[in-house]
Amino acid sequence: MTVLPETAAVHWRPRIDPARLRRRGRGWTLSTLAHTIPFLATAVLLIALEPLSFPVAAIAVVHAWGIPALYANRGANVVRPRPRAAAAPEHAALGLLGDLLGHEGRELHSRTGLALEHGRLGVWLVGEAGALLVRPGGRRVDCWCVKVDGELPSGDRTAHLLLALREDEQGFATVANLAFSGAGWRLRRRLPARMRTALDAARARA
C-alpha cells in the first residue's frame, strides 16, 4: 500500500482510520453541545424567572444557534472557489482533471466545482483547497482543509488533492486539518448554491 509521503511532515499525528474518525466526530458533537446547551439553559432560566427578560433570552438562543453555524461556515469555506488563473492554463488543467474523472464525475465537477470520489472512509467531494467527507449514512460531513502551495490553475489544485487522495485516503485525512465535523444539513446551508447539488449527490451515495 502506498503511504502518502506528506504524512512524514505531520509525524506526530496518529493515522486517521474509521474508529479515530468516529471519535473525532463525537468530540465535535460534544463541543457543539457544550456551546449550545448553556445558552439554551440560560434562555429557559431567564424566561422562568422573569418573562419580561425575553429579549435577553432571545439573544441567548441566537448565540446557541449562531455558534454552530459559524463552525459550519468555517467548514464550508474549505471548498469555496479560489481566484482563477488565465483562461489557457485553466482550460489545460480542466482537461487533465477531466481525464482523471469519469464521465459522471466530469459532469458533476463542471456543474458544481467539486470532484466526487468514493473512498473507504466515505464519499469525498474534492475542491481546490479542501475536501468534504460524507460519512457512511450521509448524516455527518467532515470538512478538511488541505491545499497545494504555489500558483496553479483551479483544475490543477483539485487534481493535486484528488491524486493524493487516491494514493492514500487515510494519509490524506491525516495530513489535512479538520475544520468542521457535523450535520450535513448544517453545512449545506453554508455552501455556495451550486455546491449543494454535489453534497446532495454525495449524501445519496454515502
Next chain:
Amino acid sequence: MARLIRMDQAGHTTLAEWTANGDDAAVEAAVAVFREQLDAGYYAVVSAGEGHAEQVRELPLDAELVILRRPIAGG
C-alpha cells in the same frame, strides 16, 4: 506514446515522451528528467483508473501517463 507531465502554472507541461520499446535515447532523457523533477521536490503519480493512483519513484516505462505533482499540506 507515453508521457511525463508536470502540473504547473501552465496547466500542465509535457516534459518527456517515449515508447517502451522505442528509442533508447528518448527513454534515457525521460528517466533523467524524471529524476531531476523528483529531486526538485515533485512526487510522481500514475493514475490506475478511476479511484486509484500509485506513487512511483522510478519511471514506469510501460505507463501511458506519469503525472508530477507538488506536495500537499493542511491549510
